Amino acid sequence: MGPSCLRPTRFARLVLGIYGLSLTMVFFVFQAPDVALSEVVVSTVGLPVMILMALRKVRQQEDEQRSSGEDE
Amino acid sequence: MSFLPFAVAAWLFLAGLYGIVSSRNLIRTILSLTIVQSATYLVLLGVGYADHAQAPIFADIPQTAKAVDPVVQVLVLTDIVIEATVTALLLAMAVQAHKRFGSLDPSDLRALRD
Amino acid sequence: MNRTTRLALFGIAVAGFGFVLVDGLAGLPDFGNYHGVYGQVITGIGVTERHATDLVTALNFDIRGFDTLGEEFILFGSVLGVVLILRELRGESEHPNRHEADEHTFAGASEALRALGLMIVPALVAIGVYIVVHGQITPGGGFQGGVILAAGPFAVFLAGRYLRMKLIAPHMLVELGDAAGAAGYALIGLGGLVFVGVFFKNFLPFGIPGHLLSAGQMDLASAAVGLEVSGAFLVAFSEFLDQAVLVKDGSG
Numbered sequence: 001m002g003p004s005c006l007r008p009t010r011f012a013r014l015v016l017g018i019y020g021l022s023l024t025m026v027f028f029v030f031q032a033p034d035v036a037l038s039e040v041v042v043s044t045v046g047l048p049v050m051i052l053m054a055l056r057k058v059r060q061q062e063d064e065q066r067s068s069g070e071d072e
Numbered sequence: 073m074s075f076l077p078f079a080v081a082a083w084l085f086l087a088g089l090y091g092i093v094s095s096r097n098l099i100r101t102i103l104s105l106t107i108v109q110s111a112t113y114l115v116l117l118g119v120g121y122a123d124h125a126q127a128p129i130f131a132d133i134p135q136t137a138k139a140v141d142p143v144v145q146v147l148v149l150t151d152i153v154i155e156a157t158v159t160a161l162l163l164a165m166a167v168q169a170h171k172r173f174g175s176l177d178p179s180d181l182r183a184l185r186d
Numbered sequence: 187m188n189r190t191t192r193l194a195l196f197g198i199a200v201a202g203f204g205f206v207l208v209d210g211l212a213g214l215p216d217f218g219n220y221h222g223v224y225g226q227v228i229t230g231i232g233v234t235e236r237h238a239t240d241l242v243t244a245l246n247f248d249i250r251g252f253d254t255l256g257e258e259f260i261l262f263g264s265v266l267g268v269v270l271i272l273r274e275l276r277g278e279s280e281h282p283n284r285h286e287a288d289e290h291t292f293a294g295a296s297e298a299l300r301a302l303g304l305m306i307v308p309a310l311v312a313i314g315v316y317i318v319v320h321g322q323i324t325p326g327g328g329f330q331g332g333v334i335l336a337a338g339p340f341a342v343f344l345a346g347r348y349l350r351m352k353l354i355a356p357h358m359l360v361e362l363g364d365a366a367g368a369a370g371y372a373l374i375g376l377g378g379l380v381f382v383g384v385f386f387k388n389f390l391p392f393g394i395p396g397h398l399l400s401a402g403q404m405d406l407a408s409a410a411v412g413l414e415v416s417g418a419f420l421v422a423f424s425e426f427l428d429q430a431v432l433v434k435d436g437s438g
Contacts, residue, residue, distance in 0.1 A: 016103055023110055027148075030117045031127040031140045033325035034242040037317075038152045041333040046156035046419060047106070049340065053426035054099065054163040058170050060430070065174055074216040082207050086200060093196045094189075115211070120225065123218035128229055131239040131323055131396060141225035142232075142241045146250060149242065150257045153329045153415060157264040160422045164271040167429060179189065 017048055077118040085111035098166040098176045102159055109155050113148045120144035237392040238322040238401035246327060247407040251386040254407075255375060258414060262368045265418040272425045303345025310338040318412035322401040328408040332415025340423055352424070360420040367414025374407050 020043025027036040084107055091104030120141030126133055128142035170176050215221065228241060228249070238244040246254050318331030339355040374386075381389040393400035 016106065019107070019110075023113075026114070027117065030121055031125060032117055032145045032148070032242075033127050033129065034240070034327065034330070035113075035117065035145050035148050035152070037325055037330045038149050038333075041330055041337075042152050042156045045337040045340070046153075046333055047159060049423060050156075050160050050163050050426055051099065051103070053423075053430045054167050056430045057167050057426070058099075058176060061170055061174075074218060075212065077217055078211040078214065079208075082204070082211055085207065086204055089200060090196070094193060118217055119214060120220055120222070121218055122220035125220075127325075128232075128241040129239060129325060130233050130241065135230075135233050139229040139241075141220055141222055142228055142245055143222075143225050143250075145242045146245045146253075149246065149327075150254060150329060153333065154257055154260050154264075156333075157261050157268075157418060157422065160426075161264040161267045161271070164268045164425070168271055 081111045081114035096177050102162045116144045116148050237395040239395050243321040243327040247404045265421050268422050300345045303341050307341045321408040322404040328411025332412040335416035336419035355420050360417050364417030367410050370410035
């Protein structure tokens with residue numbers, strides 16, 4: 001259950017970025033520029049940053065656990 | 073054609089729910105929650121849309137022009153920013169859960185027992 | 187219950203729920219056939235009454251300003267939760283691995299990325315301030331501009347200098363900004379109560395619609411919310427970055 005369950009999540013993060021951008025276009029077509037602005041800003045700056053950091057921390061911890069607890 | 077946005081929103085909602093229930097990774101659960109929330113935005117904005125109407129910004133269109141509903145846009149606007157912070161909270165909980173239990177699999181998380 | 191049981195239960199539940207959902211959504215008026223009265227009243231008289239050309243911001247900070255107060259404190263509360271959850275636990279310590287933290291080696295940033303990152307910082311700050319301050323005239327406002335402002339110091343980090351980012355946006359300052367923004371917005375509401383007698387009623391002079399200093403307190407409210415949102419996002423970013431780069435588990 002190691003890195004193999006992290007690889008799909010990296011792909012999911014990229015898909016989420018594309019999803020955010022397409023959602024922005026939909027909001028724009030719905031004549032809602034405020035909402036589109038908010039969505040593009042959050043889904044390019046807000047969310048990917050935090051997801052990236054969380055994934056990195058988790059990967060770091062897995063490396064630490066694997067290297068220090070191999071006899072568990 | 074007139075039901076399309078609502079159909080897409082309903083499908084996104086159900087797909088997101090399936091993602092939440094069937095994921096083996098807490099972070100994927102959190103991302104699926106984001107999809108469920110975006111389905112609600114589509115429903116709200118779809119309700120407020122009026123044919124051949126413009127955005128409710130009257131800086132350069134005459135005041136009597138037909139505009140879409142601004143009230144639902146307010147709801148969705150603040151909700152998007154708040155969703156990002158709540159996702160941050162959930163991600164923080166996932167990171168600490170991984171620290172304590174060693175895995176991100178929801179079925180590995182047990183009650184705090186020490 | 188194990189996974190297959192859970193999925194089977196979900197299948198049954200979602201079939202029923204899906205049916206009700208589609209049935210309910212089909213009962214809405216056709217897409218494009220909007221007849222709501224409240225929205226039409228606001229678009230009809232919003233500009234003349236509130237002297238603001240962006241009605242979405244006018245609703246956000248003036249007509250429905252009380253709702254925004256609640257939402258802003260949701261934001262504040264969840265960032266508070268992030269800080270509490272990611273605090274240093276017993277057995278952990280912050281060792282800045284100096285080389286890594288300063289040179290941003292873990293993303294393998296190239297020189298071009300760093301140069302671009304540094305160039306983009308003043309643009310981000312300028313655009314952020316512009317969008318916050320012009321909230322009542324053009325699409326924008328405190329929420330959008332606040333997130334853009336939070337991207338400014340973060341671009342410093344992307345340009346490869348994590349410890350510099352902490353110099354520009356130290357913990358104390360961003361937390362202070364966050365709290366000041368939240369308190370400022372509440373104080374504006376109280377100002378309405380004190381000066382006009384109704385909580386959150388617009389009490390500053392209205393001005394000419396389309397000009398910068400118009401629509402009364404909307405500018406101030408937008409600035410307060412912008413400060414709060416940027417502070418909140420920077421606090422969240424700093425917490426996550428601290429966890430990812432600095433905190434190491436001392437007990438192993």
